[in-house]
Amino acid sequence: MRIDLHSHSTQSDGTETPAEVMRSAAKAGLDVVALTDHDTTRGWGQAARAVAETGVTLVPGIEISCAYDGISIHLLGYFIDPLDAPLLRELERARASRRSRAERMVERLAPDTGLTWQQVQDQFGADTTIGRPHIADALVAAGVVASRDEAFTAYLASGSKYHVSHYAPHPSVATRLVRGAGGVPVMAHPFAAARGRTVGPDVIEGMADAGLAGLEIYHRDHTDEAIGQGLQLAERLGLLVTGSSDYHGTGKRNQLGENLTSPEVLEQLVEQATSGSGPIRP
The missing domain is CATH 3.20.20.140 (Metal-dependent hydrolases)
Known part of the structure; x- marks a missing residue:
């Protein structure tokens, strides 16, 4: 089995x-x-x-x-x-924190990448638990990076200046x-x-x-x-x-x-x- x-x-x-x-x-x-x-x-x-x-x-x-x-x-x-x-x-507390964290990360990314919150929202449905992979997918869709892996390496890793923690x-x-x-x-x-x-x-x-x-x-x-x-x-x-x-x-x-x-x-x-x-x- x-x-x-x-x-x-x-x-x-x-x-x-x-x-x-x-x-x-x-x-x-x-x-x-x-x-x-x-x-x-x-x-x-x-x-x-x-x-x-x-x-x-x-x-x-x-x-x-x-x-x-x-x-x-x-x-x-x-x-x-x-x-x-x-x-x-x-x-629900964790999910709400994840969303606000994602929004703040996009705010930090925007000046350097042009990324918008709407571009990230296009990557998930209404009931989705939002995480960094959705930001990565938006960066891929926008042509900023070629893959999720590249997005994490260049922008989304925990030590990055764009990173925000969540509850x-x-x-x-x-x-x-x-x-x-x-x-x-x-x-x-x-x-x-x-x-x-x-x-x-x-x-x-x-x-x-x-x-x-x-x-x-x-x-x-x-x-x-x-x-x-x-x-x-x-x-x-x-x-x-x-x-x-x-x-x-x-x-x-x-x-x-x-x-x-x-x-x-x-x-x-x-x-x-x-x-x-x-x-x-x-």
């Missing part, structure tokens, strides 16, 4: 609709795929309606943007109750919120040093104390050394080990199924959920 537990659609920074992600998963030979858009569950319905058509089981999920001491951390939450009030309040909860707080919503929290790409600074084992230990279920160890942004250290840490803390693609359509090089999670681990994730929801099967 081929299981990929991390993908994104146009509801956040992916380039395919939720239904298209499901079709791409089928073409990639996946049996199970998780839709984990940033700070939103709005794509679940469309993805669920594509289950019968594609024959691919859907794991409903989310990726919550967190921060610790200025370091960006992403937390995957599977099988949450999408109507859980405390979690919804936190997500994000402490990772242990987010972990408790996912558990409170009946979901199962797994830390996404925890050792992806190429993206920027990463947190130490002490922060992950704190997340484990708060209810963290697993670590996404097998990810293209992890070195072999990081994978080895991650496996040791997961064993020491009693955490599950997952593998995922972090698929974004054409927005990133990541390909569905390039890293996988075992059926046994998925079964344990399902068993830990208390929301009453689970995989949506054909």
